[in-house]
Amino acid sequence: MKVEYKHPTRLLQSILILKWKWEVISMDFIMRIFKISRKHDAIIVVVDKLSKETHFIFVNSTHKAIGIAHIFMKEIFRLHGVPKHIISNIYSNFT
Numbered sequence: 001m002k003v004e005y006k007h008p009t010r011l012l013q014s015i016l017i018l019k020w021k022w023e024v025i026s027m028d029f030i031m032r033i034f035k036i037s038r039k040h041d042a043i044i045v046v047v048d049k050l051s052k053e054t055h056f057i058f059v060n061s062t063h064k065a066i067g068i069a070h071i072f073m074k075e076i077f078r079l080h081g082v083p084k085h086i087i088s089n090i091y092s093n094f095t
Helices: 065-080
Strands: 024-030 042-048 054-059 085-088
Antiparallel strands (some): 042 054
16 A cells, blocks of 8 residues: 655645835845945845845944834835835844
């Protein structure tokens, strides 16, 4: 008698279809790079999930979450408004 090895099936989830640019963004940090000028040693990468438009923001890696939030508001919110979702793997207290 053969035993079938199958993964348990789950309910299908529909794919989120975005309707407007900068509704859903992803944010990631590139740390420990060589110092750019005298004060920046990290980069925040912000990507729009619909248009794949990208912003690179140079920051200092010693910023706290509140400092990153102020930089984010100054660089992203003023240009594109407040997104509905921010996808990030670090700084969960920021999101």
